[in-house]
Amino acid sequence: xTDAAVPRDVHARLRGVTRTYPGAGNQPPVHALGPIDLDxxxxxxxxxxxxxxxxxxxFLEVLAGLQRxxxxxxxxxxxxxLGEVADGxxxxxxxxxxxxxxxxxxxxxxxxxxxGIAEAEVRRRVEDALAFMGLKDFTRAYPSQLSGGMRQRxxxxxxxxxxxxxxxxxxxxxxxDAQTRLLMGDEVLRLWRSTGATVxxxxxxxxxxxxxxxxxxxxSARPGRFIEVIETGWxxxxxxxxxxxxxxxxxxxxxWERLRGESLKALGASRLATxxxx
Amino acid sequence: MRHVGLIRIAVIAxxxxxxxxxxxxxxxxxxxxxxxxxxxxxxxxxxxxxxxNADIARTLGVIxxxxxxxxxxxxxxxxxxxxxxxxxEALDPLFATYYAVPVFIFYPVLIAIFGLSIFPIVVIGVAxxxxxxxxxxxxxxDRVPRVLTKVARVHRLGRVATALTLQLPAxxxxxxxxxxxxxxxxxIAVIAxxxxxxxxGLGRDIADAYxxxxxxxxxxxxxxxxIVATIVNAAxxxxxxxxxARRSGGRL
Amino acid sequence: MTATRRATDxxxxxAVLLAAWQILHRxxxxxxxxxxxxxxxxxxxxxxxxxFAENAVATIxxxxxxxxxxxxxxxxxxxxxxxxxxxxxxxxxxxxAIYSLPKIVLYPVVLLIFxxxxxxxxxxxxxxxxxxxxxxxxxxxxxxxxxxxxxAHTLRLTPWQxxxxxxxxxALPEVFTGLRIGFTVTLLGVLLGEMFASRQGLGSMIxxxxxxxxxxxxxxxxxxxxxxxxxxNAVLLWIERRLHRRV
Numbered sequence: 124x125t126d127a128a129v130p131r132d133v134h135a136r137l138r139g140v141t142r143t144y145p146g147a148g149n150q151p152p153v154h155a156l157g158p159i160d161l162d163x164x165x166x167x168x169x170x171x172x173x174x175x176x177x178x179x180x181x182f183l184e185v186l187a188g189l190q191r192x193x194x195x196x197x198x199x200x201x202x203x204x205l206g207e208v209a210d211g212x213x214x215x216x217x218x219x220x221x222x223x224x225x226x227x228x229x230x231x232x233x234x235x236x237x238x239g240i241a242e243a244e245v246r247r248r249v250e251d252a253l254a255f256m257g258l259k260d261f262t263r264a265y266p267s268q269l270s271g272g273m274r275q276r277x278x279x280x281x282x283x284x285x286x287x288x289x290x291x292x293x294x295x296x297x298x299x300d301a302q303t304r305l306l307m308g309d310e311v312l313r314l315w316r317s318t319g320a321t322v323x324x325x326x327x328x329x330x331x332x333x334x335x336x337x338x339x340x341x342x343s344a345r346p347g348r349f350i351e352v353i354e355t356g357w358x359x360x361x362x363x364x365x366x367x368x369x370x371x372x373x374x375x376x377x378x379w380e381r382l383r384g385e386s387l388k389a390l391g392a393s394r395l396a397t398x399x400x401x
Numbered sequence: 402m403r404h405v406g407l408i409r410i411a412v413i414a415x416x417x418x419x420x421x422x423x424x425x426x427x428x429x430x431x432x433x434x435x436x437x438x439x440x441x442x443x444x445x446x447x448x449x450x451x452x453x454n455a456d457i458a459r460t461l462g463v464i465x466x467x468x469x470x471x472x473x474x475x476x477x478x479x480x481x482x483x484x485x486x487x488x489x490e491a492l493d494p495l496f497a498t499y500y501a502v503p504v505f506i507f508y509p510v511l512i513a514i515f516g517l518s519i520f521p522i523v524v525i526g527v528a529x530x531x532x533x534x535x536x537x538x539x540x541x542x543d544r545v546p547r548v549l550t551k552v553a554r555v556h557r558l559g560r561v562a563t564a565l566t567l568q569l570p571a572x573x574x575x576x577x578x579x580x581x582x583x584x585x586x587x588x589i590a591v592i593a594x595x596x597x598x599x600x601x602g603l604g605r606d607i608a609d610a611y612x613x614x615x616x617x618x619x620x621x622x623x624x625x626x627x628i629v630a631t632i633v634n635a636a637x638x639x640x641x642x643x644x645x646a647r648r649s650g651g652r653l
Numbered sequence: 654m655t656a657t658r659r660a661t662d663x664x665x666x667x668a669v670l671l672a673a674w675q676i677l678h679r680x681x682x683x684x685x686x687x688x689x690x691x692x693x694x695x696x697x698x699x700x701x702x703x704x705f706a707e708n709a710v711a712t713i714x715x716x717x718x719x720x721x722x723x724x725x726x727x728x729x730x731x732x733x734x735x736x737x738x739x740x741x742x743x744x745x746x747x748x749x750a751i752y753s754l755p756k757i758v759l760y761p762v763v764l765l766i767f768x769x770x771x772x773x774x775x776x777x778x779x780x781x782x783x784x785x786x787x788x789x790x791x792x793x794x795x796x797x798x799x800x801x802x803x804x805a806h807t808l809r810l811t812p813w814q815x816x817x818x819x820x821x822x823x824a825l826p827e828v829f830t831g832l833r834i835g836f837t838v839t840l841l842g843v844l845l846g847e848m849f850a851s852r853q854g855l856g857s858m859i860x861x862x863x864x865x866x867x868x869x870x871x872x873x874x875x876x877x878x879x880x881x882x883x884x885x886n887a888v889l890l891w892i893e894r895r896l897h898r899r900v
Contacts, residue, residue, distance in 0.1 A: 491662030501886035592755035
């Protein structure tokens, strides 16, 4: 394809990362993730796809510092992450995390207000972020008055104002319909380009990963491991219209080829689980 | 559906009107029920004369003390128990049964222990109301969506900041339900205690009026209490509706 | 393993409560509050006596009538308000408002209308119980998914079949919750009535004990009432849980 232009400095690095949960009651411990080895380059857009329950969200939380790995190391900008969220990392969660008791404006300003930045700067950043996310006309509305997609945009705005250098998105468009997802995908790309941040997106939708990312990591069924990392080679100035290109179909096809077996495994595992529970 | 409100007012007015008619035309004797209009005028005279001001102050004062105490104590205990899961599990059967037993019948025992004074009334009032607040607090803290605590960590908030700026507002609707119940239960328990046995208070006044066959006075005082209780409950309900609309919007 | 631990934890709580009782007994004195063990032995002697039996029968009689009345009227009102949208919309806030009122102030009115005999207590108790039964029945009927009715139509069920095989099973769990709560509040209503103006029944027995400083008797009857209410509620709750599981 054309100019990929992905910078090669390492922004975040995972080495030998695994995550094991202790079993409930008499059950054996659950090996949920890993071992994972991954280098995230500065400014790249990396997507993780895999079947349900494979550990994608765990992966994101370990990278963010919300969970400690059971083994292995995670470093961000050269410094190890030890169970605390580092400065410069922003996270948008799958569930709606907008605060129902605050207006859109106060939601976006929430993190900034606590970091001791001057009020004038707070206003500037909040205005910019809300305008960028298309929420300029809704600053005084409450989340309960907005649609699901708009509430997610509020959460993204709240993350943006902190000017994170690494943005982690955990299936942020899971609850939205297909057309809205494509449009939100364009938004995320716009966001990525204008902030210059490194973006990691978790999704179960192969086409979404293929369309948005510079690199796509295909994760196996539990315990999640990367079975392949595909370089898409898209230009930085891309949008949802690339779904028309032949390469898009090839990439999506290849992802499905690698993940079909894993999805069947995950499906079988969940069938066994429900059978055992009865 | 605003005309539903109008229909409701019409229905209530019709019932009161029917009662008035039945009493005035002696279908119902004055020894049983006094016409509503006379209830109102008698109440007005009593209030204007200032004769029951002391009792109003006493009864409402006790109720306020009971409510405030129950809310504060109930919230504090709720927070404490929520932080100790094992204690909470052990107390669970107690909470489940608490409102299944007629706690109020403990009132005479309290009188036997503490004597006939204001103290047993306060105790039975708090005993009735506090557990509702504890349960509501536990519920509210449970219902803070887990994603909010994760957001707190992403924003690197300390424990106190997380509690004050995230957990408290998120739990607030449920805490308010506890407040509503505490107000309601406190009111009911205090009035019942005054009624059954008390040195003074509006409940005692009504019981005395009944014993003296003073129907006019009795109905006037009953009307007064019903109006006060209805206003307070309605105000809380309206407040709750405003909050609820802003908060839930289909996310519960 | 965790079930036994939970049971022992609860026993610890019960032991703590009994210890608190004992301490309060020491502080308050014999005439005010007897000790737990003394109460237990008194209980064993008192229950077979005629005085207790008479009063217990009086309370049970009043309570049973009140409960039947509360259930019958509550269910009727609840079904009507649940099925008839407008009535439900108009009536629900009225019922909710009455629910939060100190209904004790209406007791003299009830006595004036129904007299000092058993009818007064029955009506007063029923007045308490009607409200939760009606409100929860109404809620249960409103909550029946309309698709159930459409399914019944497509299956060409008769109205009676629709009601008995679809609507009643669908509404039953929540209606039963109303019945359980109604049980509790009706009992309280009857006891309150006895405490105020009655010469018969366990409620009045407690009051006369208090006036005659017979604290052993008073505490014992109180405990018996608590135990009765707790056990009845536990049984009803067990039934309710089984109903909920089916739906």
